[in-house]
Amino acid sequence: MFIENLALNNYRNYDNADITFSDGINILYGDNAQGKTNILEAIYMTATTKSHRGNKDKEIIKFGKDESHIRTEIKKNDIGHRIDIHLRKNKSKGIAIDMIPIKRSADLFGMINIILFSPEDLSIIKNGPSERRRFMDMELCQLNRLYYNNLSTYNKVLNQRNNQLKEDMYDKNRDIIDVWDSQLIDYGLKIIDERDKFINMINEIIKDIHEHLTNGKEKLKLIYDKNVSREGFAIELCNKRDMDIRLMNTSVGPHRDDIIFLVNDIDVRKFGSQGQQRTVALSLKLAEIELVKKIINDSPILLLDDVMSELDSNRRDALLSSISGIQTIITCTGYDDFIKERLSIDKIYKIEQGKIIV
Ligand SMILES: Nc1ncnc2c1ncn2[C@@H]1O[C@H](COP(=O)(O)OP(=O)(O)O)[C@@H](O)[C@H]1O
């Protein structure tokens, strides 16, 4: 699959922009704060309905405007499709696929598969657990609409349980908490099962990738560090209820999950060097590309946001050699030599103050 065209209207610092991509390698270059990441963000929204930077819709709409549009034309198995996203200041967003409005965001998932790689991803090992959960969730949501529905229901139930825990002592209703508990378990187990499968699939792929990246020196294995096991969920939730009531927060469940990365059986988060951690992060991205290819039986679209300059030449080469046959959109500040020498570029645009310069 690939994106043929992207049109933006009142999106971030763009008034109107129209950009055509090749199915090969595309470069967007320009100084800082000109609008390069904004373009990748718009593409990411087309796949996931949300910004990877976590902004709300009203923050994405151009300052002083009420509405914003993203129109994306894609080609998938030789068939063209159009995705429209309409952001509105005080209303929920409107989405249409091939001009037909869809009711639920989940219906968009799977239309296009995006893998975004930004400098923050290089810190995924040393950052907090929420970033690692986000990594699992964003990928699983794109690959599995049911997962997205289960996860959003789980989060709603969790919120409601937490609200109930925050009620005044006398208003706290244990029967209501019972209801939320049973739903938390129902949806939570589905999430745990899918994350389990996901980590197993990544493990099957990542070992060889990482061994190759480290010239056979390092063996990498991911451990899905569950906050609670499938079997123990109901019991733990019950055991911790009094504590949860006191602390007014839910302490048990997959919203507290994590991933551990073992390099030669050692926890690289605690004991790895920064270089080792970054190599693991790169292996993780490369494994993600392979996994998505395998599952969708097509190529995902790869967005590399300012990441080239963060990698040394070995790691850069490893990344570049894995992108053949994949539409790739690369942003960078300078049109550097390594890009000219190493890549056969199909399209190149300069981005300047919210304008695309050919
Ligand atoms: N809602 C918005 N309306 C107008 N401009 C915005 C909005 N949000 C961000 N910007 C502007 O977008 C620019 C940053 O764009 P970005 O794509 O992150 O830059 P870069 O080229 O460094 O990747 C900044 O100048 C910022 O002020």
Ligand SMILES: [Mg+2]
């Ligand atoms: Mg940027």
